[in-house]
Amino acid sequence: MKLFDLRSDTITKPTQAMRKAMYEAEVGDDVYREDPTTNRLEQMGAELSGKERSLFVSSGSMGNLISLYINGGRSNEILAAANSHIIQHEIGSVAAIAGALPIGLEAPRGILNSSLLEGKVKQGAYDMATTTLVEVENTIGGFCYPLENLEEIKDFSDSHNLLVHMDGARIFNAQIATGISVKTYAKYADTLTFCLSKGLGAPVGSLLCGNKTFIDKALTIRKMLGGGIRQSGILAAAGIYALEHHVDRLQEDHAHAKAIAATLGKTGWAQVDLEGVQTNIIFFTVKGYTAKDIVKQLETIGILANNEGNLVRLVTNLDLNDEDTDSVCKLLSSFTPGKQS
Missing domain, CATH: 3.90.1150.10 (Aspartate Aminotransferase, domain 1)
Structure with missing residues (x-):
């Protein structure tokens, strides 16, 4: 009996052309930032997201965690939909490692809006955690975040001195479904992750995107989390192939x-x-x-x-x-x- 595996879009095998690209990848030591293929992939990530820089990380969970660690901050609060991946499927790392308290908000389909955020921001009280970050997920459960919601969330966040992180694990699915580019979505987030191994067919990896100051910090946190990969170009080559051939x-x-x-x-x-x-x-x-x-x-x-x-x-x-x-x-x-x- 033939099995049809519909458990996830992470179960795919690299195509022969992707394997060839991995085999032929030019490599160096990425911890020294000397891997040319990884550098090329990160440049692609920056261009696609419209951010100053991007960083190759082992997984979307690692990319999210790095952003939550830096921009959420220990003893601070993060607002997110109650069914978001960072709350439900990342083993409590937002609290255990980033040291932040996730506040799960009930939201239809996991889609936040400014009215759901209103009254949830805590700032200035000596006996309460300070709210520092809003996290959104696009897509969430395969559902695309409406652009107008992202706009009002970013406006709300800016007015309350909050940053926005977008878990864009399947953001290319959103781009294809809506015609809205990743770069346009990313305008409404300070930091963004997207997966190369979900939908796009690479065997491993995600990109974390943000400004130069943030990525400089992210390099340190990635190393602290054990995410420094030496000749990572072999993996990055799969990501490049995926972005060039598997989006459309x-x-x-x-x-x-x-x-x-x-x-x-x-x-x-x-x-x-x-x-x-x-x-x-x-x-x-x-x-x-x-x-x-x-x-x-x-x-x-x-x-x-x-x-x-x-x-x-x-x-x-x-x-x-x-x-x-x-x-x-x-x-x-x-x-x-x-x-x-």
Whole structure:
């Protein structure tokens, strides 16, 4: 039985062309800042984000943590959506390592606005943590952050002397889905991370973007966290290839996700939010079953899925082609919860 792995867009394998680029990469010692391929990747990151500089880091979690450490600060507060990645999926590092207190705000789809931030900022009281940073995530659960929300959040933050960090792990998905460039999104954040290993198909790595002063500090914190990689150009080459060849093709992942979501919507047993499927992520529920139950049942018919709470999550990716998508849709159409052998 063929398995269709829809657990995440991080499970993809490097293409042969990407492997060739990695094999041929010119390298040096990046801790000495002498790796030419890494330097080129970081220049690309700065140009794409419109920031002065960018820094290659091992993961999006590391990039987020560095920003939270520097711009959040120990004993300070960070405002973020309650379901954001930094709160739910980064092992408490914002508190344990950055030393900051995350304040989770309930927000529809995880999308903040200035009214949700109003009254939450603490500054000047001797017995309270000071609010220093607002964190936003684009995309969040595959949903693109409306530009008007980002504008008002940045205006609010500026008026309250707060900085804004954007976890843009899948920001290229947002760019493809909306036509809004990464550079435009990044205008409304002081710092930005984006992943090379989600959607874009690189085996590892993210870029952290900001001004020169911030990146100078980030270099030190990256080293402190154990993120100094010597001949990192072998990995950076994969990132360069991904940025040059795998951005526009994200529209294929989005089309596949919409096809699968539409199929789920027709089954009668799946409750799926079709409007929420803007990029490559699908969430659905099944009445009478837990998400874990459905994930186990789907595996018996050859579909690997994940669950987030009581939501089943499917993520289309580089390794799923048109034929595979048709096969997944056929499997889902013939699937009946609770009736698998």
